[in-house]
Amino acid sequence: MIDKKTALVTGASSGMGKAIAKRLLADGYRVYVAARQVEKMEELARLGATPLRMDISKEDEIKAAVETILAEVGVIDVLVNNAGFGLYGPVEEIGIDEARYQFEVNMFGPARLTQLLLPAMREKGAGTIVNITSMGGKIYTLLGAWYHATKHALEGWSDCLRLELAPFGIRVVIVEPGLIETGFGDVVADGLLKRSGKGPYAKVTQAVARSTRAAYGNGSGTDPGVIADIVSKAAKAKRPRTRYVAGKYAKPMIMIRKWFGDRIFDRVIMSQMR
Numbered sequence: 001m002i003d004k005k006t007a008l009v010t011g012a013s014s015g016m017g018k019a020i021a022k023r024l025l026a027d028g029y030r031v032y033v034a035a036r037q038v039e040k041m042e043e044l045a046r047l048g049a050t051p052l053r054m055d056i057s058k059e060d061e062i063k064a065a066v067e068t069i070l071a072e073v074g075v076i077d078v079l080v081n082n083a084g085f086g087l088y089g090p091v092e093e094i095g096i097d098e099a100r101y102q103f104e105v106n107m108f109g110p111a112r113l114t115q116l117l118l119p120a121m122r123e124k125g126a127g128t129i130v131n132i133t134s135m136g137g138k139i140y141t142l143l144g145a146w147y148h149a150t151k152h153a154l155e156g157w158s159d160c161l162r163l164e165l166a167p168f169g170i171r172v173v174i175v176e177p178g179l180i181e182t183g184f185g186d187v188v189a190d191g192l193l194k195r196s197g198k199g200p201y202a203k204v205t206q207a208v209a210r211s212t213r214a215a216y217g218n219g220s221g222t223d224p225g226v227i228a229d230i231v232s233k234a235a236k237a238k239r240p241r242t243r244y245v246a247g248k249y250a251k252p253m254i255m256i257r258k259w260f261g262d263r264i265f266d267r268v269i270m271s272q273m274r
Contacts, residue, residue, distance in 0.1 A: 011083030015182035056109030178250030185216025
């Protein structure tokens with residue numbers, strides 16, 4: 001009997017993380033799921049996943065989760081770094097501590113988790129690391145300076161990691177989702193209005209909040225299952241792509257930025273604020 005491969009999915013309490021975990025369970029993996037609120041992963045537990053409490057911004061919780069997993073199974077075959085959130089607002093009005101926290105969750109937390117899991121992967125000579133970035137790692141949007149900074153950072157980090165780990169048989173894959181049907185839009189819009197709905201940036205803040213709400217919800221975004229299918233495909237592939245782009249607007253927005261340059265892309269972004 002062939003032992004099951006083991007996967008770890010972070011940010012698994014909702015949205016893409018939850019969909020990815022369900023798909024990997026269906027694929028036959030032994031799946032660990034991690035999030036701050038364990039109670040929100042009860043459905044996944046009923047399906048056979050092992051929930052772990054882990055705030056990706058806290059070193060002690062990351063270490064405790066890794067120690068539990070390695071003690072039980074020895075190595076993770078597929079790591080899906082999915083945990084993250086979007087901090088939007090004018091650079092002037094976002095506290096530097098908030099900006100640091102955005103980096104802790106979106107960049108440094110996944111990096112630390114990866115560091116702790118790598119020795120066992122390297123010893124085995126195999127493994128797949130899937131980093132969920134965003135089309136926001138290749139483009140930019142109004143009032144998204146800190147969010148896009150983290151996603152651009154995760155893209156560059158992932159590219160370097162891919163080269164470092166190739167000699168050890170470990171693959172690094174980047175997934176760049178577009179607008180996915182999750183709670184992202186409401187969280188961003190609510191945070192914007194609370195922080196900057198009044199004051200010098202009120203007009204642009206309200207416009208961005210309106211456009212963000214319009215872009216998400218009511219079935220206008222892409223189902224998270226699309227991203228789950230891509231992660232499943234990448235994990236199974238003998239030679240996965242270095243990048244997968246999927247979800248509403250992702251491919252066209254990345255292509256506009258790449259082929260038409262910043263000036264045209266600026267106009268495209270600002271046209272949505274009218």
